[in-house]
Amino acid sequence: MDKMILNLGPQHPSTHGVLRLQVVLEGEHVVSCEPDIGYLHRGMEKLAEAKSYIQYLPMVDRVDYLSGFFYSYAFCNAVECLNHIEVPQYANYVRVMMMELNRIASHLLWLGTYLLDLGAISPMFYTFRERETILDYFEKITGQRMMYNYFVFGGVRHNILYLDNVIKIVNNILFKINEYENIITDNPIFLSRTKGIGIISKKKALDWAITGPNLRACGILSDYRMNMHIYDDIEFDIVMSNEGDCYSRYIVRIYEMRESAFIIKQCVDWLKSNKKIPEPSQIFLNNFQKGEIYSYVEAPRGLSFCYLNSVGESTPYRLKWRTGSYYSTQLLKELLKGCSLADIMAIYGSLDVVLPEVDR
Amino acid sequence: MNFLLCKFLEFIKTINFSEHIALVLFSILPFALILGFLILTVIGLVLFERKILGYFTQRKGPNRVGFWGILQTTADAVKLLCKENIEISSGDNFLFTLSPIIAFAAIIILWCIIPYNAEFNMINSSVGILIYLIVSSFPMLFHFLAGYSSNNKYSIIGSYRALALTASYSVPIIFTILSIICITNTMNLNNIILFQTKKWIIFSNILGFVIFYISSIAKLNRCPFDLSEAESELVCGYHTEYSGMRFAMFFLGEYAELFVMCILISILFLGGYLPPFNVYLANIFMGNCSLCRYLIYFEQTFWLIFKTLLIIFSIIWIRATLPRFTQKTTLDFFWKYLTPLTIINLIIITFMRI
Numbered sequence: 001m002d003k004m005i006l007n008l009g010p011q012h013p014s015t016h017g018v019l020r021l022q023v024v025l026e027g028e029h030v031v032s033c034e035p036d037i038g039y040l041h042r043g044m045e046k047l048a049e050a051k052s053y054i055q056y057l058p059m060v061d062r063v064d065y066l067s068g069f070f071y072s073y074a075f076c077n078a079v080e081c082l083n084h085i086e087v088p089q090y091a092n093y094v095r096v097m098m099m100e101l102n103r104i105a106s107h108l109l110w111l112g113t114y115l116l117d118l119g120a121i122s123p124m125f126y127t128f129r130e131r132e133t134i135l136d137y138f139e140k141i142t143g144q145r146m147m148y149n150y151f152v153f154g155g156v157r158h159n160i161l162y163l164d165n166v167i168k169i170v171n172n173i174l175f176k177i178n179e180y181e182n183i184i185t186d187n188p189i190f191l192s193r194t195k196g197i198g199i200i201s202k203k204k205a206l207d208w209a210i211t212g213p214n215l216r217a218c219g220i221l222s223d224y225r226m227n228m229h230i231y232d233d234i235e236f237d238i239v240m241s242n243e244g245d246c247y248s249r250y251i252v253r254i255y256e257m258r259e260s261a262f263i264i265k266q267c268v269d270w271l272k273s274n275k276k277i278p279e280p281s282q283i284f285l286n287n288f289q290k291g292e293i294y295s296y297v298e299a300p301r302g303l304s305f306c307y308l309n310s311v312g313e314s315t316p317y318r319l320k321w322r323t324g325s326y327y328s329t330q331l332l333k334e335l336l337k338g339c340s341l342a343d344i345m346a347i348y349g350s351l352d353v354v355l356p357e358v359d360r
Numbered sequence: 361m362n363f364l365l366c367k368f369l370e371f372i373k374t375i376n377f378s379e380h381i382a383l384v385l386f387s388i389l390p391f392a393l394i395l396g397f398l399i400l401t402v403i404g405l406v407l408f409e410r411k412i413l414g415y416f417t418q419r420k421g422p423n424r425v426g427f428w429g430i431l432q433t434t435a436d437a438v439k440l441l442c443k444e445n446i447e448i449s450s451g452d453n454f455l456f457t458l459s460p461i462i463a464f465a466a467i468i469i470l471w472c473i474i475p476y477n478a479e480f481n482m483i484n485s486s487v488g489i490l491i492y493l494i495v496s497s498f499p500m501l502f503h504f505l506a507g508y509s510s511n512n513k514y515s516i517i518g519s520y521r522a523l524a525l526t527a528s529y530s531v532p533i534i535f536t537i538l539s540i541i542c543i544t545n546t547m548n549l550n551n552i553i554l555f556q557t558k559k560w561i562i563f564s565n566i567l568g569f570v571i572f573y574i575s576s577i578a579k580l581n582r583c584p585f586d587l588s589e590a591e592s593e594l595v596c597g598y599h600t601e602y603s604g605m606r607f608a609m610f611f612l613g614e615y616a617e618l619f620v621m622c623i624l625i626s627i628l629f630l631g632g633y634l635p636p637f638n639v640y641l642a643n644i645f646m647g648n649c650s651l652c653r654y655l656i657y658f659e660q661t662f663w664l665i666f667k668t669l670l671i672i673f674s675i676i677w678i679r680a681t682l683p684r685f686t687q688k689t690t691l692d693f694f695w696k697y698l699t700p701l702t703i704i705n706l707i708i709i710t711f712m713r714i
Contacts (some may be wrong), residue, residue: 192689
């Protein structure tokens with residue numbers, strides 16, 4: 001049979017942005033696949049060198065528009081560690097709460113769009129409905145729905161937190177997740193599309209530096225929240241699955257949302273019981289330390305590093321992001337080889353790639 | 361049709377019109393009627409689906425144009441008809457234009473075969489169901505040609521998927537229809553309906569109903585078997601390159617086919633235009649007056665469309681719920697499970713007849 005070269009993307013309904021997949025097809029069968037990235041490169045790293053720390057802070061959320069808080073945290077944490085800024089415990093809890101809410105919002109969006117990739121139209125509207133409640137809360141607190149600019153050096157911008165709303169939102173979402181599971185998890189068509197499809201072996205996952213839920217779905221216990229000091233006093237389980245296929249990635253994300261809700265409830269309890277609310281942070285950097293630092297955060301799409309190199313000027317000398325999606329995208333080349341055309345979307349969608357995060 | 365013809369000729373005599381022209385007119389008028397009915401139904405049907413999908417997914421659906429969004433699809437249709445006629449620079453322009461026209465025309469013929477009530481049946485052939493089978497294979501063939509002629513890779517993939525699917529769903533459909541012919545001893549659609557006066561065929565052939573229902577979803581190219589236009593993989597499948605009027609032809613044709621296929625299901629299994637329990641509402645409320653005779657025809661049409669809409673609703677429900685099959689699982693499903701099941705069903709039905 002003749003081979004056909006098909007360009008999926010950059011403008012394709014289900015590449016979630018501008019990924020281009022150069023696929024060689026033999027009928028329905030994928031012979032090889034070459035992912036092509038870089039269509040959304042905004043120069044986030046180079047921009048950091050031209051802007052002062054304060055100026056760069058609002059841009060950090062734009063590294064990944066679905067989980068802005070995580071990158072904001074990584075950057076703030078790097079600057080704080082370098083300049084020895086103390087963060088009050090209260091602010092740490094607020095940060096954890098916000099980040100976990102953001103993780104739920106991000107996973108909800110993934111769930112909706114993934115099912116849309118598989119051809120089911122309704123779940124997208126259901127998950128967006130719940131995501132909306134979280135975004136509304138974020139808007140209430142930070143004034144923005146996506147680009148929050150809420151974490152600042154030494155804490156958070158302000159401490160007005162409508163905690164009762166959070167409990168209401170989280171309980172509602174916990175209830176709705178069960179509904180999603182009713183409609184999706186045991187659906188035979190969904191199982192036939194995801195079980196045994198796109199299997200990542202343990203070795204391959206480690207070789208390609210996959211992190212986050214994708215790695216945990218391969219049966220490797222790796223969650224950097226274990227090592228982060230802000231999670232020290234918080235109890236949570238790490239969700240793992242052993243198969244490494246699309247279905248286990250789905251299961252891991254579903255249970256992670258529940259785990260996040262559990263974490264949020266702990267944070268709200270702590271914040272409510274804490275009577276002494278500190279003043280919001282008003283730190284102006286004027287005495288810049290020299291040195292380099294790696295700060296990390298467990299983002300919804302995997303481990304994210306922020307490497308910051310300062311020579312004592314008002315701008316970073318060098319700033320480097322390590323994002324989870326970038327590594328997942330590179331894996332596509334091996335993962336898609338030998339699958340069928342319809343499986344491309346099932347596999348690619350299950351990795352939860354967000355293109356702005358890949359290109360930065 | 362004879363009753364209608366008599367009434368029509370009586371009417372012509374009263375206004376002193378030429379009888380010869382009237383006879384010619386009588387063979388044209390029903391087609392015009394059907395065409396108008398088709399366009400209106402399709403426009404209504406698109407709105408119906410969008411509204412229902414809207415309520416399934418916590419939205420209101422179209423609600424801006426006209427009262428309750430009732431003119432939304434009309435506005436869309438007018439927009440499509442007014443659009444520029446884009447010709448493709450490479451590929452077969454003749455086939456590209458021809459395919460939507462023939463695909464749509466074939467569906468109009470399907471609409472003419474259907475008996476809408478005891479009188480109004482334009483093509484009342486003794487092999488009506490065979491004509492239906494043959495003509496209904498035309499749209500899929502021209503979907504293939506549309507994809508082939510537009511010289512687009514997505515279209516080509518959509519086209520060959522459509523062909524593979526056609527081969528797999530045709531066998532269950534034909535074998536189920538065979539089992540119905542076995543039960544009723546006739547291929548005339550009107551007679552098949554009249555056979556069900558005492559008992560609908562669904563009660564004696566429930567397995568056949570399920571098989572036919574699933575296969576017709578595949579035939580209609582709808583979720584979960586909408587492989588040939590899977591928008592998450594193939595953008596739009598075979599009509600990726602189409603726009604304007606020609607796209608509208610495909611789009612309207614798709615919904616017209618949905619309607620006529622569901623009519624066929626209700627004729628074959630649910631008693632067509634016969635009312636449930638065989639009692640006409642007109643008779644209940646008005647007794648046996650002379651007006652009733654006319655009212656009953658309308659009521660028969662009402663029951664036919666009511667049953668059809670119920671089936672369409674269930675198909676939309678399925679679309680709102682299920683993800684899409686892949687090519688491989690679809691072919692597996694049809695060839696490995698549904699086709700053997702159909703043959704077993706046919707054998708059982710045949711033995712029951714003996």
